Amino acid sequence: xxxxxxxxxxxxxxxxxxxxxxxxxxxxxxxxxxxxxxxxxxxxxxxxxxxxxxxxxxxxxxxxxxxxxxxxxxxxxxxxxxxxxxxxxxxxxxxxxxxxxxxxxxxxxxxxxxxxxxxxxxxxxxxxxxxxxxxxxxxxxxxxxxxxxxxxxxxxxxxxxxxxxxxxxxxxxxxxxxxxxxxxxxxxxxxxxxxxxxxxxxxxxxxxxxxxxxxxxxxxxxxxxxxxxxxxxxxxxxxxxxxxxxxxxx
Amino acid sequence: xxxxxxxxxxxxxxxxxxxxxxxxxxxxxxxxxxxxxxxxxxxxxxxxxxxxxxxxxxxxxxxxxxxxxxxxxxxxxxxxxxxxxxxxxxxxxxxxxxxxxxxxxxxxxxxxxxxxxxxxxxxxxxxxxxxxxxxxxxxxxxxxxxxxxxxxxxxxxxxxxxxxxxxxxxxxxxxxxxxxxxxxxxxxxxxxxxxxxxxxxxxxxxxxxxxxxxxxxxxxxxxxxxxxxxxxxxxxxxxxxxxxxxxxxxxxxxxxxxxxxxxxxxxxxxxxxxxxxxxxxxxxxxxxxxxxxxxxxxxxxxxxxxxxxxxxxxxxxxxxxxxxxxxxxxxxxxxxxxxxxxxxxxxxxxxx
Numbered sequence: 313x314x315x316x317x318x319x320x321x322x323x324x325x326x327x328x329x330x331x332x333x334x335x336x337x338x339x340x341x342x343x344x345x346x347x348x349x350x351x352x353x354x355x356x357x358x359x360x361x362x363x364x365x366x367x368x369x370x371x372x373x374x375x376x377x378x379x380x381x382x383x384x385x386x387x388x389x390x391x392x393x394x395x396x397x398x399x400x401x402x403x404x405x406x407x408x409x410x411x412x413x414x415x416x417x418x419x420x421x422x423x424x425x426x427x428x429x430x431x432x433x434x435x436x437x438x439x440x441x442x443x444x445x446x447x448x449x450x451x452x453x454x455x456x457x458x459x460x461x462x463x464x465x466x467x468x469x470x471x472x473x474x475x476x477x478x479x480x481x482x483x484x485x486x487x488x489x490x491x492x493x494x495x496x497x498x499x500x501x502x503x504x505x506x507x508x509x510x511x512x513x514x515x516x517x518x519x520x521x522x523x524x525x526x527x528x529x530x531x532x533x534x535x536x537x538x539x540x541x542x543x544x545x546x547x548x549x550x551x552x553x554x555x556x557x558x559x560x561x562x
Numbered sequence: 563x564x565x566x567x568x569x570x571x572x573x574x575x576x577x578x579x580x581x582x583x584x585x586x587x588x589x590x591x592x593x594x595x596x597x598x599x600x601x602x603x604x605x606x607x608x609x610x611x612x613x614x615x616x617x618x619x620x621x622x623x624x625x626x627x628x629x630x631x632x633x634x635x636x637x638x639x640x641x642x643x644x645x646x647x648x649x650x651x652x653x654x655x656x657x658x659x660x661x662x663x664x665x666x667x668x669x670x671x672x673x674x675x676x677x678x679x680x681x682x683x684x685x686x687x688x689x690x691x692x693x694x695x696x697x698x699x700x701x702x703x704x705x706x707x708x709x710x711x712x713x714x715x716x717x718x719x720x721x722x723x724x725x726x727x728x729x730x731x732x733x734x735x736x737x738x739x740x741x742x743x744x745x746x747x748x749x750x751x752x753x754x755x756x757x758x759x760x761x762x763x764x765x766x767x768x769x770x771x772x773x774x775x776x777x778x779x780x781x782x783x784x785x786x787x788x789x790x791x792x793x794x795x796x797x798x799x800x801x802x803x804x805x806x807x808x809x810x811x812x813x814x815x816x817x818x819x820x821x822x823x824x825x826x827x828x829x830x831x832x833x834x835x836x837x838x839x840x841x842x843x844x845x846x847x848x849x850x851x852x853x854x855x856x857x858x859x860x861x862x863x864x865x866x867x868x869x870x871x872x873x874x875x876x877x878x879x880x881x882x883x884x885x886x887x888x889x890x891x892x893x894x895x896x897x898x899x900x901x902x903x904x905x906x907x908x909x910x911x912x913x914x
Binding site: 324352354355356357359360367368369370372373374375376377378379380383385386388389390391392393394395397398415416418419 | 588612614616617618620621622624625626627629630631632633634636650651654658751759760761762763764765768769771772773774863886
């Protein structure tokens, strides 16, 4: 019997804990698929971050390190400097990467660390139960913005790809989403490119994946995809923000 | 016999670390430890190692966490306010069973405090390095030569027990110059670290470095197992120097820079025919309670001398189980007590 579809080798058999309709599962699969296709699982070390994806260390079959909240890219820096011939990636949510870990993100990027960053932007803190994220949209109702995010007091969302693409150390920055089969295929290519860049020694590569959080958005999985398309896509335009062909390393 | 060289404490710590096989240093500038980082910046490229100036103490200690996870010897250094920030990484490394070296060249506190020498981070180093139930190995050198020797011991002990180690120095030791004999490079073989997250190469199941355990029973079991290791450490790794204690009526207890002052006071007292000795803890955790308890059997009184408001004195009282009076004398805020001040306290206690 011919195998037409199977779980990537780079995912373990541990059952995922994610809520129904959450897009973490898709992105996990795409990361694992990239490791399979590039044949690098055995020489990859992933860094899990605090948030819903904290237990990704149980799901990815490569070696894994769990970082303190916000410090994934500092941990990845230490790993990469100690193991320059290994492939190092982080998997981080918006609270981790763009609030508590903003300094670590900006500085890993500006140093041009030769690492791959997978950034899940779902505009909310998932694990702690739906508080405002740095990427929550103006007017968005969350547990800690019960009247909607008031930009006068809570400020504006952070556009990570736009911000990082101004830094000379960034080789590649692309924003993608997993709302449709067509877009999933684009994510697939973007993630693989972000790993290939590291293999080619090009420097810092980040893929920002616009994702859904049906549980904390209070929507069904299908409604959540619509909300993402109607609200997040206009504020966070998809596309390649930076792609330095020869990389940033002299 | 290796050559004797004149070195500043901070630079000696750095050179000793490189010679102990540490090729990964992550730091952030802060007085009075800056020479250590500057020395590393110069030396690491010469040995093919990493010197990285991080964006913060938080980043630096977590870079150490990453490098330690990879299985290499890694270190960071700072001074008091910076070490407070490193508390996060220290707790995570303890919770993830990672060996690494943290150096604290202490200055006055609290807050921004001052930049003069202090020993006011004793509690932080020995009892509250970060959140949660854990200990850190703490070594307290009192000469530049001992700074060199203890760096190597700290790395070895950290590797042996898979836990972070700290060198608790101070601004005086960091800044002073003394002649030292440096060890030869690569005298010891690197320790095998089969637990390291360095790529499984398709030869084993994945290694995970982690401190998160959502099941209380599992977390309790892990903490209990760690505390079993701590018991072994407390039983076997205590270190202290005894000086003129055999016939002593009064023993001064002091570590690090204040032990140098205390030693001068003890020498002066002996010149005056007073039976005074010194116990100098070299490990602050594990605290050398066996030495102190044994001394309490034949000593009438003890006096701790610290550059703080009195922190180690608690541990001395616990060690002697209140069998004899233990008093404290200290200066704080960056002031080093003088031998004359200590001698004054000794005289007072002997006549009381």
